[in-house]
């Protein structure tokens with residue numbers, strides 16, 4: 001038997017229906033905020049993700065890279081932001097609107113060790129508001145993340161926020177971290193020893209090292225902010241307060257990707273028994289990404305949620321998403337003649353927008369009935385010899401067990417408006 005690749009999963013109809021309900025909920029929310037959907041390729045030229053300035057672990061080690069038959073270096077996207085910004089620049093969206101508001105949903109690929117809540121193929125739902133450096137725009141994206149949680153009814157989920165400051169603040173802070181961590185180099189994990197000189201902030205985010213005392217006591221970004229960067233962050237918080245967003249400032253939050261500056265935030269679940277991978281979403285402000293792709297010197301801000309983790313949180317908190325559309329009817333027949341009549345009415349009712357089905361396998365009536373009930377239809381529509389001769393339908397309400405024989409007009413009335 002051929003099995004699915006490690007770190008992937010199949011979604012069967014009972015689960016896709018829940019995801020569809022979640023997706024529809026998110027899309028509706030986003031459209032209300034004036035965001036439009038963007039779809040970018042699942043693979044991109046590798047340098048979309050492997051840019052000079054970006055040497056995060058995820059990008060270096062965890063991507064699926066391959067050469068196509070034309071010897072091009074391509075990479076399956078590990079996240080949404082880089083591809084969206086590549087498209088923003090290539091399609092010159094900056095020339096159309098001052099601020100471009102986009103959202104996306106799709107699979108991403110990271111070669112990580114699979115665990116509960118961590119997959120090699122996972123879905124992200126993301127938002128990017130691109131074109132302006134504005135504390136209120138950062139606040140809007142944090143607010144949207146907050147609305148995503150609260151509109152779903154998630155209670156044990158909170159927003160943690162921090163600032164990394166502007167370029168000058170980050171340079172000062174990075175230099176301080178290198179000086180601080182160098183005497184501890186031997187005590188760092190292998191990965192962090194390599195991170196020390198080019199990306200010391202990631203040490204603070206390392207699952208192995210961040211439990212060590214000297215890492216916990218490391219200097220914090222907030223102590224190295226320029227006055228402008230400090231004001232930017234206090235403005236973001238002021239706007240969040242004005243919008244009644246509940247958040248927690250976490251001065252050790254740094255995030256795993258390298259393109260961030262100023263605001264960074266994460267959406268964290270503290271649901272009992274949730275497991276280690278409890279960050280449902282994360283995002284922040286980026287200043288250099290657009291110019292790195294050859295675009296103008298503009299900023300953006302965004303967030304992405306892991307759909308599997310969001311669903312895991314919804315299930316852990318026992319939140320009911322809108323139910324699957326119930327079958328309006330199921331057709332039952334007796335022989336070839338009544339089957340033909342049943343197929344005709346099945347096709348007509350489906351054209352009118354009703355959801356229904358028939359058993360194609362010519363099973364005995366009792367078998368058809370047993371299997372029909374598994375689909376939980378509202379009505380059973382039975383066509384026998386008598387119904388065929390009189391142009392009528394016997395309709396049984398599955399719940400009340402009430403049964404009537406009626407004509408076509410009455411049948412439509414009974415099934416209700418579509």
Ligand code: HAM
Pocket residue numbers: 078079080081082110112117118119120121122124126127128256257279280281282283284285301302303304305306307308309
């Ligand atoms: P990220 O923190 O790398 O950020 O990923 C965002 C979310 O994707 C995570 O919080 C998590 O829920 C989910 N996720 C990441 N890796 C996995 C995995 N292997 N399995 C399951 N879920 C996963 C970004 O990707 C940024 N592009 C977010 C962003 C948008 N920043 C600005 N705009």
